[in-house]
Amino acid sequence: MPASRIYDHSLLPHGKTQQEVSLSVMTLLYQEMIQRLYKQSDSIEHFQSKLNDVGYRLGVNVLELLNYRASVPVSIISKAKDLGNTMSNSNTVITNNSTSNAPTTSSNASTLSNFIDEFNSLGKDIPRMKRRDLQIIDILQFIHGTVWSYLFGHVSSDLVKAQGNETEYRIIDNEPQWTQFISGARNQLHYESCNYMLCGVIQGFLKESGFPCDVSAHWQPSDEQPQRIVFLIQFHQQVVAREQLRYSRA
Amino acid sequence: MGIEAILIINKSGGLIYHRSFTSPQVDPSNPTITSTTKHTLNSNDLLILASTLHSVFAISSQITPKALQLSQSNINYTIPYHPYVGVANPQTTPKNNMPTKYGSFKGDDYFKEPFHNWNKSGLKQLSTDQFTMYIYQTMTGLKFVAISSSVLPSGTGSGENNNNAGANTVNINGSQYNMGSQIADNLLRKVYCVYSDYVMKDPFYSLEMPIKSDLFDDRVKSLIDHLL
Numbered sequence: 001m002p003a004s005r006i007y008d009h010s011l012l013p014h015g016k017t018q019q020e021v022s023l024s025v026m027t028l029l030y031q032e033m034i035q036r037l038y039k040q041s042d043s044i045e046h047f048q049s050k051l052n053d054v055g056y057r058l059g060v061n062v063l064e065l066l067n068y069r070a071s072v073p074v075s076i077i078s079k080a081k082d083l084g085n086t087m088s089n090s091n092t093v094i095t096n097n098s099t100s101n102a103p104t105t106s107s108n109a110s111t112l113s114n115f116i117d118e119f120n121s122l123g124k125d126i127p128r129m130k131r132r133d134l135q136i137i138d139i140l141q142f143i144h145g146t147v148w149s150y151l152f153g154h155v156s157s158d159l160v161k162a163q164g165n166e167t168e169y170r171i172i173d174n175e176p177q178w179t180q181f182i183s184g185a186r187n188q189l190h191y192e193s194c195n196y197m198l199c200g201v202i203q204g205f206l207k208e209s210g211f212p213c214d215v216s217a218h219w220q221p222s223d224e225q226p227q228r229i230v231f232l233i234q235f236h237q238q239v240v241a242r243e244q245l246r247y248s249r250a
Numbered sequence: 251m252g253i254e255a256i257l258i259i260n261k262s263g264g265l266i267y268h269r270s271f272t273s274p275q276v277d278p279s280n281p282t283i284t285s286t287t288k289h290t291l292n293s294n295d296l297l298i299l300a301s302t303l304h305s306v307f308a309i310s311s312q313i314t315p316k317a318l319q320l321s322q323s324n325i326n327y328t329i330p331y332h333p334y335v336g337v338a339n340p341q342t343t344p345k346n347n348m349p350t351k352y353g354s355f356k357g358d359d360y361f362k363e364p365f366h367n368w369n370k371s372g373l374k375q376l377s378t379d380q381f382t383m384y385i386y387q388t389m390t391g392l393k394f395v396a397i398s399s400s401v402l403p404s405g406t407g408s409g410e411n412n413n414n415a416g417a418n419t420v421n422i423n424g425s426q427y428n429m430g431s432q433i434a435d436n437l438l439r440k441v442y443c444v445y446s447d448y449v450m451k452d453p454f455y456s457l458e459m460p461i462k463s464d465l466f467d468d469r470v471k472s473l474i475d476h477l478l
Binding site: 022023024027028030031032034035038180181182183185186187190194226 | 353354355446447448450451452453454462463464465
């Protein structure tokens with residue numbers, strides 16, 4: 001098998017295990033990026049917006065990918081997983097011994113053609129596919145659950161609506177993965193700023209799905225969770241007004 | 251083995267981290283020595299100590315016997331892994347007390363395999379009748395120093411071990427000297443693991459400068475606390 005197959009990965013989740021990257025490398029890369037952006041910035045606000053922009057692009061891509069995955073029926077996904085497994089198994093066999101496994105490859109070919117047939121008949125599943133999220137609470141649940149699971153392997157710690165303010169919501173992460181090695185107690189502003197990449201992801205995700213908003217990060221440590229970060233999402237007035245017009249009387 | 255202090259010396263001999271773990275109470279394992287009688291070094295003394303250690307380290311690598319230098323390839327510098335040095339043992343600790351993870355290291359310990367000793371010709375251990383000092387050197391020249399209150403029993407000959415090049419640790423298996431040194435290396439390598447996470451992955455830390463991170467402090471403290 002070639003060393004890197006990242007460019008020809010299927011958009012569907014496939015294979016036995018979830019794709020994982022080394023946390024050590026990820027956080028090292030993250031700190032290098034922060035260091036670089038920080039040096040290029042004139043002020044802390046400038047730095048925050050630069051980091052936010054990086055995350056924004058990621059958020060847009062994550063929106064497309066996860067919505068696509070969520071809309072494909074489960075039966076297709078499980079088939080794709082099986083196919084991914086057999087394909088990767090047979091690939092290793094082929095490289096080892098290319099002559100003596102004709103039966104395996106032919107059975108693979110039939111699995112593949114079955115899969116393609118099935119996939120072409122996707123049209124009949126369209127009415128059963130996931131609809132676009134139209135309500136604030138639905139889209140936030142999607143971020144809290146699906147997006148967080150995709151990025152970090154677990155759902156976010158909490159999702160709360162601000163008391164007495166229609167436009168504000170909070171997503172709480174007790175152990176932020178990307179910034180877990182940066183100290184919040186030493187410099188609160190620096191620590192909060194380092195989390196603006198994830199703010200950008202949330203903002204990009206929400207803006208592109210039709211919920212323009214501003215997102216900011218706030219450090220609210222507790223005794224057990226010294227790194228606890230609250231992402232404050234402030235929707236623009238028009239979003240809340242639209243929601244009230246459409247759903248309040250129903 | 252009671253650890254009294256941890257020091258980190260950068261590759262140019264500057265002290266970049268120091269933490270003392272002595273408490274005013276009498277050490278239960280060794281009631282004759284109270285911890286308060288020792289460690290009255292101020293920060294200036296510590297800087298001098300660090301640079302002196304750095305120089306002695308360099309000198310000792312110069313005076314390594316020629317025979318030993320030539321036979322380097324025959325010596326096995328692998329240090330065995332001792333399970334759960336400085337971390338909670340999952341077999342004896344209740345589930346709810348277990349820390350969930352160790353930074354970016356997966357599993358219930360920082361590492362689980364024997365490792366290579368980079369300190370091939372420098373000072374490795376300093377034994378006195380007051381304390382024992384262990385030095386772990388990384389590939390990049392960073393030195394982690396642990397000062398332990400445990401003293402070698404008389405007769406082991408503390409003097410002759412002063413500038414050994416790691417050969418004794420491999421050859422004399424099972425002696426108390428050997429065991430202490432191996433555990434110290436395991437512990438200091440874990441401090442290095444913590445350093446690689448909480449210092450090297452901090453975007454606001456500048457290389458070779460003193461370490462001022464409360465997260466790093468906490469992790470080192472937890473390593474020492476779990477050490478019996």
